Amino acid sequence: MHEVSLNRVITDYLTGQEIMDTTYEDLRQALAKLLVEDRKYPRENIQSKYALDYSINGEPHSVAIDLAVFSPAGDPLLALVFCPGEVGTFVRESVAAARIHLPSPFPLVIVTDSMELLLVETKTSEVIGSGFNAVPRWSDLQDLAHAHPCPLPGEDRLDKERRILAAYDGLGGPCCGSECGI
Structure with missing residues (x-):
C-alpha cells in the first residue's frame, strides 16, 4: 500500500504517540479502534504499520502490514491489510505477505477497503468469512488461528511467495514520485 503524507501530526490510537498523518491513516486508526473497542483486542497485542522485511537474491525488500496481531506469547495470529481498491484483487498479495513472515506465518489475514472485508x-487462501462481522473477537481469535494452522513453507516456496509479494508491490509504483518514506 502506497500512501502519501498529509504533513500533519495525529495521535496514534494504539500507542498514544504522535505520528504523521497519511492518506490512509484515518482508516488504519479506525480499524485499530474496531479491534480494541468492539472486538476487545488488547492494544499491546496489535502492531501498526508492521514492517515485513525480506530479501530476494540478497536484495532487500520491505512492505508494511497495516495491523499485525500477536498472541500474548508473541505468536502471529492475524495480519490485517487495508487495500485501496477491489478487495478480492489484494488477497493473493496479502496471503503472500502472511506466508513469508518469520519465524512463522500469520495463519489468518483480513483484507479490507473499509467497505468490504474478507x-x-x-x-x-480460502475465504472463511466476509463482512465486518467476520472479524473474530479476541476471545475467539487464538482458537480460530489454531483451527487454521499455516506451517512455515519450505525455502523454495518461501522464495516464490517473496517474488509474488515483490511483483504485486512493484505494480503499485512509487507513491509520490520518489522513494516512499512512510
Missing part, C-alpha cells in the same frame, strides 16, 4: 485462511 477473512482469509493463509495456508489455502
Whole structure:
C-alpha cells in the first residue's frame, strides 16, 4: 500500500504517540479502534504499520502490514491489510505477505477497503468469512488461528511467495514520485 503524507501530526490510537498523518491513516486508526473497542483486542497485542522485511537474491525488500496481531506469547495470529481498491484483487498479495513472515506465518489475514472485508485462511487462501462481522473477537481469535494452522513453507516456496509479494508491490509504483518514506 502506497500512501502519501498529509504533513500533519495525529495521535496514534494504539500507542498514544504522535505520528504523521497519511492518506490512509484515518482508516488504519479506525480499524485499530474496531479491534480494541468492539472486538476487545488488547492494544499491546496489535502492531501498526508492521514492517515485513525480506530479501530476494540478497536484495532487500520491505512492505508494511497495516495491523499485525500477536498472541500474548508473541505468536502471529492475524495480519490485517487495508487495500485501496477491489478487495478480492489484494488477497493473493496479502496471503503472500502472511506466508513469508518469520519465524512463522500469520495463519489468518483480513483484507479490507473499509467497505468490504474478507477473512482469509493463509495456508489455502480460502475465504472463511466476509463482512465486518467476520472479524473474530479476541476471545475467539487464538482458537480460530489454531483451527487454521499455516506451517512455515519450505525455502523454495518461501522464495516464490517473496517474488509474488515483490511483483504485486512493484505494480503499485512509487507513491509520490520518489522513494516512499512512510
